[in-house]
Amino acid sequence: MSTQYSISDLAKEFDVTPRTLRFYEEKGLISPSRDGQTRSYSSADRTRLRLILRGKRLGLTLEESAEIINMYDAGAGSKKQIQTLIEKIREKQQQLLEQQKELKLMLTDLRNAEKRCLEALD
Amino acid sequence: MSTQYSISDLAKEFDVTPRTLRFYEEKGLISPSRDGQTRSYSSADRTRLRLILRGKRLGLTLEESAEIINMYDAGAGSKKQIQTLIEKIREKQQQLLEQQKELKLMLTDLRNAEKRCLEALD
DNA sequence: TTTTAGCTTTACGTTTACGTAAACGTAATA
């Protein structure tokens, strides 16, 4: 059998609580299989979790992350579906590029603030 | 008198509701003066608002934005205060740099997803 | 003068992303 993870395995690895993982499942973000009653996470589930958390660190909502993740998984689908996906992907890329600009602005400002503070230390 | 703005002036310019501006004031993020009973925003207030919203677009909480903004404004203060500020500024810079990495990762992933989708269109 | 437009405060409602506790099952360990 391929590697499977328990709920607390993943919780510890990614520093979240089991509650969080159950919540993500409730929201349809991850769908681990069951070993009897208990959840069993595949490495694909683990990857999904990593992507969700990456999205969170960028300030995305869970829904937005779900949208992006479903883009990765979209190999199948009709031509029309795929084209819609491509549009959404490009939209999201645009958003991230904007965010990158804001981030640079803020970093510049912070460096200036630091400089002023250092100068104030004379 | 220097330029002053009404609550709806700023709301329109930054595409937020007056409620949002009152909320920020309630949280101590902006402190417009009063023209009798009504709020009157200076260009400094306007700048603070711009910084708050920039922080929001980066996924910062209002409290985090407030922290950063207070860094900009910190010209005065004791040496110890300033040194504490500098540490916080560097911390925040570190966070933003990490965020920048995540962002690049996600952009790369999205470009790959786009590519796969395009290839699936054969 | 009455209506309209915009401002105010007060206060309860809403969504997101979980936290926390109750009540229970199971399996290994003391």
Place this chain on the structure above:
DNA sequence: TATTACGTTTACGTAAACGTAAAGCTAAAA
């Protein structure tokens, strides 16, 4: 055998960031 550790579901609670509605003041326009 009883405790400990881990899992489950169900359900109410919570913080953040506003939305929305009520009730009232004020000035300009119809």
